[in-house]
Amino acid sequence: MARKIGPNCKLCRQEGMKLFLKGRRCYSEKCVLVRRDYGPGVRRKRPKKLSAYGLRLREKQKVKKIYGVMEKQFRRYFKEAKRLKGMTGENLLLLLERRLDNIIFRLGFSLTRAGARQLVQHGHFLVNGRKVDIPSYSCKVGDEISLRSRSREIIGVKEAMKLSQDREKAPWLEIDQENFKGKVVRLPKKEEIALPIQEQLIVEYYSR
Numbered sequence: 001m002a003r004k005i006g007p008n009c010k011l012c013r014q015e016g017m018k019l020f021l022k023g024r025r026c027y028s029e030k031c032v033l034v035r036r037d038y039g040p041g042v043r044r045k046r047p048k049k050l051s052a053y054g055l056r057l058r059e060k061q062k063v064k065k066i067y068g069v070m071e072k073q074f075r076r077y078f079k080e081a082k083r084l085k086g087m088t089g090e091n092l093l094l095l096l097e098r099r100l101d102n103i104i105f106r107l108g109f110s111l112t113r114a115g116a117r118q119l120v121q122h123g124h125f126l127v128n129g130r131k132v133d134i135p136s137y138s139c140k141v142g143d144e145i146s147l148r149s150r151s152r153e154i155i156g157v158k159e160a161m162k163l164s165q166d167r168e169k170a171p172w173l174e175i176d177q178e179n180f181k182g183k184v185v186r187l188p189k190k191e192e193i194a195l196p197i198q199e200q201l202i203v204e205y206y207s208r
Contacts, residue, residue: 055201056201056202056204056205056208057205059198059201059202059205060074060202060205060206063093063096063197063202066113066195066197067096067099067113068101068113068117073136075206077092077095078206081094081095088203089202089203090190090199092199092202093190093193093197094187095138098138098139098140098184098187099135099136099137099138099139100120100125100135100137101113101116101117101135101136102116103139103145103173103182104116104125106170106173107145107164107170107175107182108160108164108165108169108175108177109147109157109160109161109164109180110156110157110160111156111159111164115156115160116135117135119151120132120133120135120137121133121135123148124147124151124157125145125147125148125151126146126147126148127139127143127144127145128143128144129144129146139184140184141185141186142184143183143184145181145182145184146181146182165177170188171188172184172186172187172188172189172192173185
């Protein structure tokens, strides 16, 4: 299975914004953008003007990095979004938000989506009482996601749950931290995703 390798902090510097790929470090003064808020390989801070194509490409790359999706899979999501009713860009974000690894991150069981992806692959979570080890599994309204009883002592999970108490909760998810479970009560709205994404630029990129 293809996966991204390399330093995560470099990806944040490329986009000029926090993508929250390093967990605890992203919330502290150790974040690389606090010290070097310019692109990798740049010695001095110079404003870089992008072409129209460059702007659209960067937006696509940014969303791929946030959700940890490779190009081939991301293109499939876009094609599926086009087939659905409504705005293609909003459909695309909705499909990405419904990924199991993203929902586990939103529920606060992991500090990063990459960490949530690893937990899913190792079989630590159940969906409606059945083990699911596919991070891209698309959750539906009414699905209940729970942490297996034998996995509730994982230090990383307990730390993430403690730190996530101060993080803004997703209003479309119902969280029961005491019982290590959550539920998809409805589909998210665009304004509730709370990410600096201009999805229309991605639509224009693939429509060129």
